[in-house]
Amino acid sequence: MPRKTDKRVRLIEAAKVLIHRQGFNLTTLADIAQEADVPLGNVYYYFKTKEAIGEAVIEKRAGEIAEYLTKLEENSDPRARLLSLLHINTEELELIARYGCSVGGLCQELGKQGGSLADQAAKLLHDLLTWSETQFKSLGFGEKSYDLALNLVSNIQGMYLLTHTFKDPKLAIRQAKTIQDWLEKLIASSKTGSTSRSAEVA
């Protein structure tokens, strides 16, 4: 049965999965071709270099993150939106424990070499940071919003890293609870009206 899915789409999806599983540096175009069930010779028609397919994967991740954040915005309450960042389903947790965060891991790996691919990966975390800052602003945290967003995204990334290091999804659940308690207490204190003057970032 011939596959009808567009080969380019299949190659990007295969590269996305493999880069998450084994990292960008260890993933070859041949691995990607095999995973996508596309002849290696055909790969070069779509992507001249691994860098080019890396760019396409990051672009796909960016689209997925944007879609995820747009979905969170269906909830009119910025507090609930932020808390949703900490609701990670079991399947995702298993993947994080096994392979790490698909975004954080990529930033870590590509960051060492620097260059435009690293900059594009950094943009993914930047998008999450900016979105979180917007939510804190909506909650009335004003100038503190950037530091609060930084604390939130940084804590989530640290949680992912330790979950991956110790291969333990329970660690993420435990640490997500800690971050959630901080967030709930912070927002509750802002609702009592004291926060615009004295919001604590940790």
Added chain:
Amino acid sequence: MPRKTDKRVRLIEAAKVLIHRQGFNLTTLADIAQEADVPLGNVYYYFKTKEAIGEAVIEKRAGEIAEYLTKLEENSDPRARLLSLLHINTEELELIARYGCSVGGLCQELGKQGGSLADQAAKLLHDLLTWSETQFKSLGFGEKSYDLALNLVSNIQGMYLLTHTFKDPKLAIRQAKTIQDWLEKLIASSKTGSTSRSAEVA
């Protein structure tokens, strides 16, 4: 002028630096030989595989961490010891911004493949976690100590990851301040005697 330093020591030091700079997977035995100024043929006398030199590097890192933590214990105050984890000098910050955390990055990279080298790298973060837990216990946080240590180490790792992603040492300074405020407030509240009952982990 012949070098008097032991070749094995030189190879481990070179591997340590290169693995931090470019990651384990991209570092070859030839790179290490060149950096250490040891003929490649000689390398095999000391290390049969890259895995073996990876183990030696992790062992060296473990020794350095143990030494660092022992030095922190010269201060009799566990509060000051914990706060010291957040005092990162400018040179270290520049290295973190450029190449990421030498420990966290290794755990992230090796974790994907798993195996004994990944387990040994994980032990480095485990040592930091256990040490931090001991400090919180000394401060009277009892059963909450593990979660507090997890929060602290996780937050520091997240801070390093974002600093590296955005190549911005100022980000680390900003986030270290946030973590420090949390830690100081937490410990101050424990000193008022209320914490053994109601220590907040975030």
